[in-house]
Amino acid sequence: ALPLAVAGGWPLAYTTAQAQTAHDPIVIQFSHVVGADTAKGKAALKFKELAEARTAGRVRVEVYPDSTLYKDREELQALQIGAVQMLATSLSKLATVGGSDFEVFDLPFLFKDHAAFRAAVDGPVGASLLRRLEPSGLQGLAFWDNGFKVFTANRPLLSPADFRGSKIRIQSSRILVSQMKALGADVSIHPMANVYEALRSGQLDGQENVPTNIYSQHLHDVQSHLSVTRHGYLAYVVLVNRQFWDKLPADIREALRLALREATQYANSIAEAENQRALELLKASGRLTVHEPTAPELALWRTTLAPVYRQASAWIDPTMLAAIRASGG
Numbered sequence: 320a321l322p323l324a325v326a327g328g329w330p331l332a333y334t335t336a337q338a339q340t341a342h343d344p345i346v347i348q349f350s351h352v353v354g355a356d357t358a359k360g361k362a363a364l365k366f367k368e369l370a371e372a373r374t375a376g377r378v379r380v381e382v383y384p385d386s387t388l389y390k391d392r393e394e395l396q397a398l399q400i401g402a403v404q405m406l407a408t409s410l411s412k413l414a415t416v417g418g419s420d421f422e423v424f425d426l427p428f429l430f431k432d433h434a435a436f437r438a439a440v441d442g443p444v445g446a447s448l449l450r451r452l453e454p455s456g457l458q459g460l461a462f463w464d465n466g467f468k469v470f471t472a473n474r475p476l477l478s479p480a481d482f483r484g485s486k487i488r489i490q491s492s493r494i495l496v497s498q499m500k501a502l503g504a505d506v507s508i509h510p511m512a513n514v515y516e517a518l519r520s521g522q523l524d525g526q527e528n529v530p531t532n533i534y535s536q537h538l539h540d541v542q543s544h545l546s547v548t549r550h551g552y553l554a555y556v557v558l559v560n561r562q563f564w565d566k567l568p569a570d571i572r573e574a575l576r577l578a579l580r581e582a583t584q585y586a587n588s589i590a591e592a593e594n595q596r597a598l599e600l601l602k603a604s605g606r607l608t609v610h611e612p613t614a615p616e617l618a619l620w621r622t623t624l625a626p627v628y629r630q631a632s633a634w635i636d637p638t639m640l641a642a643i644r645a646s647g648g
């Protein structure tokens with residue numbers, strides 16, 4: 320059930336709605352599931368700063384990081400019913416509300432660099448994906464970059480065979496299920512907020528994520544090995560409750576769009592460096608052994624994961640994949 324009573328009372332939107340006067344600010348509760356010290360966390364705070372400045376106090380943005388309000392699935396439900404107004408949810412998780420084509424981005428080794436990801440979403444592919452959120456009562460406003468995922472586990476991961484018999488956390492995406500099956504691993508879908516404890520208790524053996532998430536969630540304290548496979552991509556859609564958005568005064572909506580445009584540029588400008596920094600911090604932590612795969616090792620990861628493309632063609636729109644490739648992916 321949706322935990323409506325949070326943080327010692329009703330979410331603020333309810334209490335302010337009761338006491339709303341002409342001078343009360345419009346409150347935007349922006350919920351997300353990672354640390355404030357990540358590209359997404361920082362960009363959410365940048366949006367707050369810009370939105371409040373550009374609307375001269377007519378809007379107040381409250382950012383709730385680290386699943387303090389809602390976990391993965393609940394945050395989408397909370398947005399749909401209007402208990403929060405804004406999220407930045409990973410593309411993998413958006414298949415549940417926007418259709419399976421959001422999973423295309425989970426295909427292994429799809430993008431060669433950050434620019435290739437951004438070229439893919441900045442054009443018609445991105446626009447078409449955002450439109451698919453509308454029937455679910457959601458309005459997608461922007462894509463925020465994050466970067467390449469790596470694997471961690473409680474054992475060395477030098478080759479795909481090392482995954483056999485292990486239990487690995489993934490986000491809720493069928494392509495990620497196929498990916499881990501291709502590696503001979505069992506999968507388990509956990510919300511981000513539960514990953515640390517599941518790894519610590521031994522319920523899970525490993526997981527995949529970007530270095531900033533691994534570092535800020537302290538996963539290196541409960542994992543012994545990290546392989547810099549860069550095998551998958553993590554990025555977000557910033558989305559709002561559509562009814563909330565449509566009812567905003569036009570000048571406010573426009574100011575928020577501009578604020579978001581700037582926050583998006585900021586997110587995209589820091590994502591790669593934030594992950595590089597986090598990887599260095601992980602190496603320096605001494606908590607786990609970091610392995611940089613050699614070229615032949617990487618070739619083996621690629622060939623082992625190649626069948627995922629064939630499997631995914633059963634439910635992924637081939638024109639979407641072709642368009643991503645044509646844009647430089």
Ligand code: LMR
Pocket residue numbers: 352353391407408409490510511528532553
């Ligand atoms: C995950 O669940 O691993 C990510 O989607 C978390 C995030 O929002 O970066």
